[in-house]
Amino acid sequence: MSKMSLRRTMALGTGVLVSLAACGESSTAPGGESEVISRVTLTLTPSNGGAALTTYIDDSDGKGPTAPSAQVAVPALVRGVTYTGTVKFENRLKTPAEDITTEVQAEANEHRVFYTITSGSGVTITTTDVDGQNRPLGLRFSKAVAAGATAGAVRVVLCHYDSAPKVASATTCTGETDVDLPFAYAIAP
């Protein structure tokens, strides 16, 4: 060892450096597998029969910096009709698209979807399903459109309870927000 020349020592060191650099080579991330919610869809079925109305908002990068897209197919509600509604959360950045709603349903005790009318009048939304402890869940709801209703918007918030307790009487999210989107609606002429 003591006879090893300085040059050899350094050459060896450099060799080790280069060879090990190779094993640390970075790779482009596979991509395309984001675990996000990228689409929220509301489906409204008129209780008096007729075709269901479907509207959705996409966020092409989930929680990325690009803002969510404009709402697609703003529903035109008919005055005097009550709709049964469902909400669907999906990750469409995956192929095939992944339905996150089932996971929310599976953890119903830790979730709630809030619907808050933020503009317009004459439209009321009532949650119609409950979790395992008989507290509102909100994956299903009814939307009643009064005779004098005007166009407006509903804010849809998917709330996740973890450290904070889920309180049945709450009207806003007191946990963590997983989705927060405004959905507009029109009134059919």
Added chain:
Amino acid sequence: MRTSYRSLLRAGWTRAVVVALVGLSAAARGVAAQDSHGALRHVHGVVESAATGRAVRDADVVVTWTARVADRAVQQSARQRTDGNGRFDLRDLPAQPVTLTVRALGFAPWSRDVDLRASDRLLTVHLEVATTVLQQVAVRADTAADRLARVAAVSTLDAQALAATRGQTLGETIKNLPGVAVIQFGPSIAKPVIRGLNSQRVLVTNGGLRQEDQQWGTEHAPNIDSFDADAVTVVRGAATVLYGADALGGVVRVEHAALPDTGGVHGNVALNAFSNSRQGALSIGVQGADLSLPKVGATGYRVRFTSRVAGNAAAPDYALTNTGFRELNGSVALGVNRSWGRSELSLSRFGTELGVLRQAHVGNADDLARAMRGAPPDSSFSYAIGRPNQRVAHTTLRARTVRTFVEAGELEVVYGLQYNHRREYDNHGPLRFRDEPAFNLKLFSNALDVRWTHPRWKGWRGTVGTSALAQGNQTLGKAFLIPGYDLWQGAAYAQEELALGRLSLSAGLRGDAIAQTTLAFADAGIRSPAGTKSWRNVAGSVGVAYLVRDGLDVAVRVARAWRPPTVNERYAQGVHHGTAQYELGEADLSTEQSMGLEGTVRYRTRALQVDGAAYANTVHDFIYLQPTPPVQTIRGAFPGYRYTQADARLRGVELAVSYAPTMRVQLTANGTVVRGTNRVNGEPLFDMPADRVTLNARVHGANAGNDDAPWYVGAGSLLVRRQDGVPNGTVYTLPTAGYALLQLEAGLRGQRMLGRRADVSLSVNNALNTRYRDYLSRYRLFANDTGRDVVARVTMPW
């Protein structure tokens, strides 16, 4: 009997350098034998504790002298550790005046000139139990760094101080040094801040190797086992010449003890307990020099194992949910000490899993506002770590060889391979249902450093070196934060010193070339482009130290430093743990350049020690996060931040005073003030520590020559002024109120426990259970800082 500063000065700085040099290189005895013409002498004796008269084992005994080789003065040395009976026997020394220096854990260093011209010498060395000199000018340091220490502001926590103050993490351990603060995410994450700068502007070195552990993130604490440290030195101010571009704000240098080269197996056990988080920490070290390897021969070794388990920390009124952490660390080191020099190989692994405060992990801006308004929910104590959490493992392989040449100084080659694996688990959205990390970063770093410490040449002493780094980062998580990248870095530098009587001139120059290649990231949503960018630049410093009179010296230093933008500053896209802030990189950032002027004063008498420093740095194109309009996502709105640049100025003063009115009383005071200003808009910079003063008083037991163990009792206070120097515009900049904390401590040394001698200490942090929020605490928006913490520490050698 304590080594006074005066005696160090009298013996000359050279000796201090040599002592330090030996601390690293342990120049072999064989060299001495080759060199000593004429009679050979030997020095032998025993090292005892002045307080108890007991032998001190494992003390480091170093003999240094100046040899004339080919008409040049060459510093040479020999070294040994005392055996189980405190004895040492150094042979084959030249017949001339030499200097004997003895150091041992828990004792003040001892140094004396010994004349070997006439005869061999037999000595009894009485070591004084170290008084609480927590902040002292670095005497032990690595070669070139020691030269820098003459003109820069440096503080060291030695092994004894570390044993008495070791905190829950490495960052907490150093947070009371002057000029230092920490960004904390509860007790589990503590990130050093030096002179107002942090993260990518503060370099941490571990055993001579730059620590590469995703240091850019404020929630990424240094991945170092604090029990591995034999000394921690903080260099304040730009030290980029020796350490590289990251050292713009300063350096935290973690040093390891030298491997033993004599003596059989022995070790120590350290046990720490923290009441606040109910943390237990155990560290067991075993070392010896009696290992015989085939073809290698006698080999020194050390094995260390450390484990920490902490549960939820508690503020005065409530527990902080999900703030526990667990650490499991191990290291193995082997080394040989031969006539040609010294060689060491070590492998260490640091592993931690830590929780992030639950309410700090918010879904969007509304959640944030609510979390800030509401009182933190109390929770029961638990050791469980839920989401959000981090799992980080850091593995380091280090090979270091120091070759000593009789006439050509010393050549040091350090190679390090580091692998950092960081996984951060979210509690948001679909990821909550998956056992998959949101962020999964693998960082591989290869570093090769070659340093040549040359012999005196026309009065100049110094170090020239080259440094190379090859780094690769992989981004594998389900969320994007930074892209994968490759980084290549090469540098050449020289740090030189010229002694001119009372004047000492120090100058350093370094050239760096850095190339950064980012890899494309093409998620269905997020896109980050590929690209290569390279930078070349020069850093330098010039300093002058002047010895006004014995015990008083002043120094002035001018330093130019620079650093390229880091990958996160260029390409970040994402939300950080515990802040809900959406950070966006700016690929076109240019380099940041700092020009600093700094003055230091050191005053030493037997009773009084004063260290003062003042500095003013102008940073051209300072990179910082500027608030932008909120970023809209499917989860709602997030406060937006974009990396941008503006000229900035940082100014500050630091003062450390230690006064011993009698031999049994020690009073210390530290003060730190720093002001950072954005010169474009005149606003204060974000993350500047609040002004602070620490006061401390200690009373020691008399050092009677009987079996009574020395003891100490102390009380101290940390006074922090309100931080109102905050930039406008975002929720994160809320001013924080001032606060005062009381700290108590007591300790016994050499206490008999389980048939062995042990050092025992007890301290109480935040003794009055004061409610407070520090400006640099990232949980301050949500919860108070931690309350009373009773810490018990036992260190038992065997």
